[in-house]
Amino acid sequence: MQTIVASSRARDILLLALFSVVVLTAPLWATTIGAGYPDLLQKFAVFGLFAIGYNLLFGLTGYLSFGHAAFLGVGSYATVWSFKLLTMNVIPAVLLSVAISALFALVIGFLSLRRTGIYFSILTLAFAQMSYNLAYSVLTPITNGETGLRVLRNDPRVLDAALGVQVEGSPLADLFGITLTGYSGFYFCALLLILGFRVSLRIFRSPFGMKLVAIKSNQTRMEYTGFNPQPYLLSAFVISGMYAGLAGSLMAIVDPLAGAERMQWTASGEVVLMTILGGVGTLIGPVIGAATIKYFENIFSSFNDQVLQQAFDFLPDWLADFMVTIISPFVGDGWHLTLGALFMVIIIILPGGMMEGFRRIAALFGRKPVKEGQA
């Protein structure tokens, strides 16, 4: 399914350009679906990046990691510590986060990749859950436990202090004077998302990516042809961990806080869902999946009876009440239910995720179907 087609460069440029335009104009089009506010747009970008990175491991090699949230959490903690100890500038924070999560991924990957299949998944799950429990209680001096690690006004920040930078009010992340909150925070995340997408595109098209797919299709055959799969797997694991660390770092940049529940197994499960929902092994699928899940979590959960009543105001009273009764179990606190139902429908009807749906629609309208692994 994920055969890498040597496609023309022109198509890739077009894809990248299109992706950039869609991402950068998100504040405009997202308003029409009620998602046009900075926090959710930031979440789209951050989790899009997380899912792209996850897809590099799961989509290409087929190794199902259930512990990627650990790298996300490590990235967040590293960023907040950089804010606390060094400077509110984001450059050192991002670099530090990516480096530390890479180191983490190297250790966990080295140990977990001894095994394949379900054993690999369980190992990663165990490591992630261990990190979560450590962060939640044992390592409280480093992580501030349940309350979460926050940036405080009286933190040392040695680089800022040396440069004589004063913080007024609550300290916020900045990029050489641009405060990264609200829309500027979104554009920062969006640029890194596009960069991450570009790198992912390169990996998909590279011989390295080809070897990863070879591992997925038949590891034994690959070994017979003289390749040792371990270094490739470990590289893929570390790269994907770095993406997660970067995503975690961005989360802490736009909202300077790091909490342990970011590392919980449900958070690891979420990125698996995002990738599968959007389309495993496709380039754009994970981003779409991430955006869909975050949209449900933030927008569907906010529809209460009052909102529904307003939505059905145009109907006669009895019909409006009826509609509200029918729909209310699926929105508000029932948003999990809707998401679950959607997930089931997608998996049963479209095993290739939403991307497969788009391809089928495209085919339906007589357009030449877009080649696999391209969109």
Place this chain on the structure above:
Amino acid sequence: MSDDDKKFGTLSRRGFLKASIATAAAAAAPTILIRNAHAFVNEPKGATVTLGFNVPQTGPYADEGADELRAFKLAVKHLNGEGNGGMLNTMKPLSLKGNGILGKKVVYVTGDTQTKSDAARASAKRMIEKDGALMISGGSSSGVAIAVQSLCQEAGVIFMAGLTHSNDTTGKDKRKHGFRHFFNAYMSGQALAPVLAEEYGTDRRAYHLTADYTWGWTQEESIKNATEALGWKTVATVRTPLGAGDFSQYITPVLNSGADVLILNHYGKDMVNSLIQAVQFGLRDKMVNGKKFEIMVPLFSRLMAQGAGDAIKGILGSTNWNWSLTDEGSQAFVKSFGAEYGFPPSQAAHTCYVQTLLYANACEMAGTFNPCGVIEALEGFKFDGMGNGPTEYRAADHQCFKNVLVVRGNQNPTSQFDLLEVVKEVPRSQVAYDPKIFGGELGSCNA
């Protein structure tokens, strides 16, 4: 890498930069203008004012969240002059007129905190950034309350905390924009101590099982200090992971430790599980050191008591409020709540209802929605007629001071809701403390 590829790289990179800077500038320009045009965040311009109710609708505290949401809806009704008015009839002094807040109709938005700091902050941000909420309220855990409180400080809106019992919320993590009506672990300890001395004597050996996170620790510390001041000895303090489910391995060692009181610093499902198991293990039938073995749960709630069933009979604990209180305010609230939903409210519902009214009242008093004015009106505000007797919002740490209830699991409940009997209403003077003991700083108003 071919030449072709290089060209692609440079071209696109430059293209991105140009495009993104242009887009960023275009999108940022209007937002900058809008921000300057505002006197403060989310100033209500139309005929309505929006409040944000951020409660756990899914996860371990969903029951509490559902009850909080019921209370919020009731409060909005009463503020808009619908229904029978509830505590608006009993609150003193009262500036509200039953026509919304400052003549604007109250509308609300809701969100799901999932009892996770990240989800709670995302949900609060949506309410502030998209829905234009002026005040955020709710929450069923201290970690979430502290996270959302600091967010509201940064965003420049008011946070009226829901159920949060940790000393930190108005201690080392207090914020100028955050207010807590609920009592805290320190007050629980101070309120329980005299009752414990009376019931169990001053020569006891206590064994603590503590939920292993911030709230558990502050409660353990507070209760330990209070009981040791009585002359009790602490045999051991054991940390249990949150959501452990099975506590048998923690309870067995208690029997051989020489302790004669077990203190469960647990909340929610943990408390339900640990208490039921402790009772099933027959701890309460034992005689140790010539005394009857006792179990104690410092923070009680009726919803938890419901979950624990018969196990709570005779167990001592403290609570912020109970629906069986007979003062005018509590009665009025229980009556409206019962008429609306058919059962009595929990302490979480009470605190959320009161917080909403207090916020609305402060806006009326200040004559503005500007958070700086509202904070000024709430600081040092003294009121009565909302349950718990005369109450004061202390200016130094934004903590409410009022009577604390010591309760006991009812031996002979008359209904499925009649689970806790009030042993003692400990006067406010006995639970008050110096705000300096917990450190932290409020910071300044951000508008």
